[in-house]
Amino acid sequence: MAQTLIEQHGLFGCVQCGRCVAGCPISIRTALNTRKLIYQSLLESKKRVQSPDIWCCTTCKTCSDRCPKGVEIMEYIVALRRYQVERGKIEPTARNALESILKHGNPWERAREKRTEWITDDLDVRILEEGESTDVLLFVGCTPAYDPEAQKSARALAKLLNKAGVDFAILGTAESCCGNEVERMGEEGLFEMLVEENTELFSKYKFNRIVTISPHCYNTFKNEYTALDFEIIHYTQLLQELIESGALKFDGKIGENVIFHDPCFLGKQNAVFDPPRFVLQSALENELLEFDRNRERSQCCEGGGGRMWIEVESDIERTAEERVKDAEYFGAEIIATSCPFCMLTLSDAVKTTGLEDKLRVIDISEILIIDY
Amino acid sequence: MNSIVCIKRVPETAEATLKIASDNRRLEEENLVFAINEADNYALEQALLLQEEFGGDITIVSVGPEKTDEIIRMALAKGATSAIRITPTDMAELDPFAVASLIANEVEDLDYDIIFTGCVASDDGFSQVGVTLAEILGIEHISMTIEMEAGEDGATVNRELEGGLMAKYDVKYPAVVTIQTGINEPRYASILGIKRASSKEIRVVDSVDIGGKRVNLEKIYFPPPGKMAEIIEGGPDAVAEKTCEILKSKGLL
Numbered sequence: 039m040a041q042t043l044i045e046q047h048g049l050f051g052c053v054q055c056g057r058c059v060a061g062c063p064i065s066i067r068t069a070l071n072t073r074k075l076i077y078q079s080l081l082e083s084k085k086r087v088q089s090p091d092i093w094c095c096t097t098c099k100t101c102s103d104r105c106p107k108g109v110e111i112m113e114y115i116v117a118l119r120r121y122q123v124e125r126g127k128i129e130p131t132a133r134n135a136l137e138s139i140l141k142h143g144n145p146w147e148r149a150r151e152k153r154t155e156w157i158t159d160d161l162d163v164r165i166l167e168e169g170e171s172t173d174v175l176l177f178v179g180c181t182p183a184y185d186p187e188a189q190k191s192a193r194a195l196a197k198l199l200n201k202a203g204v205d206f207a208i209l210g211t212a213e214s215c216c217g218n219e220v221e222r223m224g225e226e227g228l229f230e231m232l233v234e235e236n237t238e239l240f241s242k243y244k245f246n247r248i249v250t251i252s253p254h255c256y257n258t259f260k261n262e263y264t265a266l267d268f269e270i271i272h273y274t275q276l277l278q279e280l281i282e283s284g285a286l287k288f289d290g291k292i293g294e295n296v297i298f299h300d301p302c303f304l305g306k307q308n309a310v311f312d313p314p315r316f317v318l319q320s321a322l323e324n325e326l327l328e329f330d331r332n333r334e335r336s337q338c339c340e341g342g343g344g345r346m347w348i349e350v351e352s353d354i355e356r357t358a359e360e361r362v363k364d365a366e367y368f369g370a371e372i373i374a375t376s377c378p379f380c381m382l383t384l385s386d387a388v389k390t391t392g393l394e395d396k397l398r399v400i401d402i403s404e405i406l407i408i409d410y
Numbered sequence: 411m412n413s414i415v416c417i418k419r420v421p422e423t424a425e426a427t428l429k430i431a432s433d434n435r436r437l438e439e440e441n442l443v444f445a446i447n448e449a450d451n452y453a454l455e456q457a458l459l460l461q462e463e464f465g466g467d468i469t470i471v472s473v474g475p476e477k478t479d480e481i482i483r484m485a486l487a488k489g490a491t492s493a494i495r496i497t498p499t500d501m502a503e504l505d506p507f508a509v510a511s512l513i514a515n516e517v518e519d520l521d522y523d524i525i526f527t528g529c530v531a532s533d534d535g536f537s538q539v540g541v542t543l544a545e546i547l548g549i550e551h552i553s554m555t556i557e558m559e560a561g562e563d564g565a566t567v568n569r570e571l572e573g574g575l576m577a578k579y580d581v582k583y584p585a586v587v588t589i590q591t592g593i594n595e596p597r598y599a600s601i602l603g604i605k606r607a608s609s610k611e612i613r614v615v616d617s618v619d620i621g622g623k624r625v626n627l628e629k630i631y632f633p634p635p636g637k638m639a640e641i642i643e644g645g646p647d648a649v650a651e652k653t654c655e656i657l658k659s660k661g662l663l
Contacts, residue, residue, distance in 0.1 A: 126488055126597030133598040140601070141422065141443045149425035151441055186646045227601030 044083055047114040051107035052076045058101035058111050063338040067354035068094035072101050072111050079114075092118050093129065094350050097222040097343030098302040103334070116343075119224025128223075135347040136225050139232070143214035144180035145347065153211045156182065156189035161196045165210035171244030174199070174206035174276070177259070179252040180215050181378035187385060188378040191401035192251060195273055198403055202285040204276075206249070212239060216250075218258035218303070223344035237265050249276050253304035253377045254342070260308065272304060274313040274376050274402060281320050288321035291409055297327035297370035299361065299384065300336035301377030309334075314376045314402055321406050327370050329361075337361055341379030358387035366393055373399045411464040411562070413457040414517050416471050416527040416539065417450040417485060419478045423532070434629040435502060446481040449528025453589040455596040457526050458489050460560050467491040471517060473509050475501060479612055486610045487603035493612045498620050506538035507624040513539070514546040516615060523583040524565070529554050529590045537588075544586035551586040552579055556593050 044050065058072040059065045065072070070091040079087045092115045101111040122128055123136075135145035142150050156178070157163045166172055176199070182192035199206050217232035240248075247269035250256040256272045280286040298318060304310045311333045319326050331337045339358045340350075362384055365373045373388075375381055384399040421442040429438040446454070457468050470485045470493035472478045482493045496512045498504065517525065525547075527540035537553070544551030556576075557568035564582040570590060571577055581587070635641060642652045657663040 123598065123600050124603060126599060126603070128598050130595055133596075136598060137445075141445060147425075149427075150443075151427060152425065225600060227603075227605065231601055 042083070043086070043114060043117050044079055047110040047117065048108055049076050049079055049114065052080070052105075052109050053107055055106065057104045057106065058109075061100040061104045063098060063100065063357045064094050064096060064340060064350070067352040067356070068350050070094040072115075075115070076109065076111065086121060087118060088122070089118075092122075093132075093344075093348050095343050096302070096338050096340050096345050098338035099307050100302075100338070103306060116222055116224055119222075120226050121224075123224040123226075129348050131347045131349065132223055132344055135344070136220065136223065136228060139215045139217075139220060140228060144184060145215060145219065146180060146184045148184045150211050153178075153183045153213060154208075156184075156192050157196070158193060161193060162200050163196050164207040166207040166243050166245075168242045169244075170207070172205055172207040173246050174204055175240075175243065175245040175248045176206050176208050177216070177248050177250045177255055178208055178213060179250060179255045179378065181382070182251045183213070185378065185382065188381060188401075191378065191381065191403050194401065194403035194407045195251060197407050198277065198280075198286060202280045204280070204285070207245075209239070209243070214239070216252075216255040216258050218252075218254040218262075219342070219344050219346070221258065221262065222342065223347075233263055237263060240266065240268075247271060249273050251378065253301045253308070253310075254379065257303045257307055272308075272310055272313070272376070274304075274317050275310065277317045277402070277406070278313040281317060286406075288406060288409075290321060290323055292321050292405065293323045294371040295324055295327055295369050296322055296372045296374050296405065297329060297365050297368055298332070299329065299339070299365075299373055299375040299380055300333055301375060301380045302336065302338050302342055304376060305336050306334045314374075317402055318374055318405065321409070327368050329364055329368065331364075337364075339380045339383040341377070341383040346379055346382075356383070356387060356390075358383040359391050362387045362391055362393055362397060362399075366396055371397065372405065373397060374402050374405055375399065376402045411460055411466040411524070411560070412469070412520075412522045413460060413466070414469045414471055414520065414522045414525045415450070415454045415457045415485070415490065416513055416525065416543070417454060417481060418447040418472060418528070418531050418533075419444050419474045419481050420447045420531060420533040428632075430630055430632070433502075434631065435627050437630075444477065444480070446484065447528050447531050447533070449530055449532075449589060449591050451528075451596045452591050452593050453526040453528045453587075454485050454488065454490070455594045456558060456587075456589050457524070458597070459594060460524070461489060463560070464562070466523075469494065469517075469520060469522070471513050472496070473498065473504065473512050482612055483604050483607050484599040486607035486612075487599040488597055490610075492610060494615060495612055496615045496618060498618050500620065503620050503623060505623050505625045505627075506534075506536045507542055507622060508620045510539050510542035510546055511622055512615075512618060512620070513543055518547060523585075524560075525549075525584070525586045527586065527588045529588040540586050540588035547584075547586075549584045549586060550581050551588070552581050553588040554590055555587050556590045558587065558589075558593065 095115045099112045138147040182188045217229045221229040259270045468490040473496045530537040554569045555567045556570040559566045569577045
């Protein structure tokens with residue numbers, strides 16, 4: 039007999055210790071209470087729990103990581119979402135994002151033909167044609183390709199790669215959404231379709247490795263695309279390599295106090311903690327500042343799990359607002375991050391908390407080109 | 411309660427760079443993305459809500475090329491029962507009367523209470539198929555519906571008028587109801603749902619001739635910019651800066 043969701047995700051192992059709720063970044067400001075959700079699911083194991091609260095989850099995965107009994111809590115929430123997606127009754131904003139991915143290959147309801155508009159005249163960015171080869175395939179990702187703020191990080195990275203003499207290229211308008219958020223929003227069928235189409239797309243080009251700007255693309259290519267036979271790295275890992283080989287040199291002249299915010303999908307979900315720190319430190323005069331909650335304990339910015347398209351009402355401040363206040367408390371003038379979603383949520387938070395005169399949120403690539 | 415929903419496949423033009431085909435009567439379709447006409451999507455949702463409340467069948471009818479099946483399958487995935495696709499020999503010859511006649515031919519013998527259409531198609535903007543269809547079938551119609559309370563034999567509907575006015579009507583079935591966007595919140599059609607719906611029947615009425623066309627499309631074209639219009643070009647920063655300059659120079663900022 040097929041396993042139930044409760045069996046599949048090990049819910050019978052739950053001892054109701056509450057570590058999941060304690061670690062959940064949004065339990066304090068939303069109705070989602072993972073321990074209660076599991077308890078309810080076990081009590082009503084004959085029927086499927088249909089709580090709207092599951093849409094509050096950012097899929098940061100702190101709950102699953104901290105569970106002493108190995109219960110796959112975040113994965114269970116995604117599985118519950120799948121049933122709601124199947125019934126079609128989801129938040130209109132999430133619906134629009136998913137429909138946009140199907141139609142245009144990006145969640146931002148933007149035309150495919152505009153996917154390369156981030157490339158300004160001062161950049162040397164090659165668009166790979168079918169059958170052509172390159173060393174590094176830069177996977178730009180939907181948000182750096184379309185969002186005016188996030189585009190800056192794509193431009194900065196292209197400048198750095200130009201400067202380091204890296205043989206790189208992009209797929210241009212052929213590039214499509216990676217599907218990381220699609221999977222987490224519970225749109226299983228669309229995710230499978232994207233995996234199939236992207237795997238097929240990559241096979242038409244020759245390259246040695248893929249470098250992603252977003253940790254979300256990195257995560258899904260690395261862990262969820264099973265048929266890729268090339269190396270997948272995050273851009274901070276490539277920059278570390280370029281600095282270590284001497285292809286890129288920074289003279290440590292940036293005098294501002296910089297603090298690093300670990301993106302969940304880079305840090306706690308993929309254990310890439312040191313490359314962003316190494317890269318940043320090479321350009322800074324002062325020692326890189328750290329949040330008290332850093333590395334695997336880093337606080338989620340609420341940008342993951344489809345939450346870029348799902349607003350959650352709450353009287354309590356956003357985690358990103360708490361985060362930028364923390365940054366100010368630790369004496370930072372710049373919050374550095376290496377994820378387009380973190381960049382956008384934290385930038386908004388700087389504005390809503392009135393810290394615009396004191397703090398800026400900048401992607402690592404952009405910080406590195408400050409002195410260029 | 412049985413309903414029929416007329417849907418149309420239209421290009422999404424908000425973001426696209428449009429090119430007019432050499433015959434000056436069509437758009438180049440190569441780089442265009444097609445989807446269900448927005449108002450028709452709301453019409454479909456209204457039928458699905460009634461189906462949830464009263465039960466019954468939903469038949470989708472669409473006049474269009476073979477690719478129309480993509481949007482028909484989405485409607486079937488959302489819960490429609492069956493579908494009819496009408497593909498005339500020469501699509502370019504269609505006008506609203508011709509479309510309504512083709513639909514009327516296929517639906518007149520069906521058992522239905524309500525025929526839903528969107529209030530307007532986003533591509534040609536005629537707003538005529540629904541009401542023309544009602545006239546051909548000889549049944550009542552209510553256009554521009556923004557609220558609807560359906561009963562077993564008839565419905566109370568609100569139409570939105572200019573100046574913030576609403577007009578309330580009672581209508582007995584069978585009737586054609588044309589739906590405005592915003593009346594409900596259309597559901598999502600999942601990919602697995604669309605795949606599953608491939609077993610539902612789409613009856614194809616192929617190679618039909620268009621009888622009784624009433625208007626002729628002469629040409630489509632981009633209107634020349636007016637004398638007072640200034641098109642601001644460049645990136646978001648440049649556009650914002652220039653816009654601010656203009657507003658300031660006019661004393662508006």
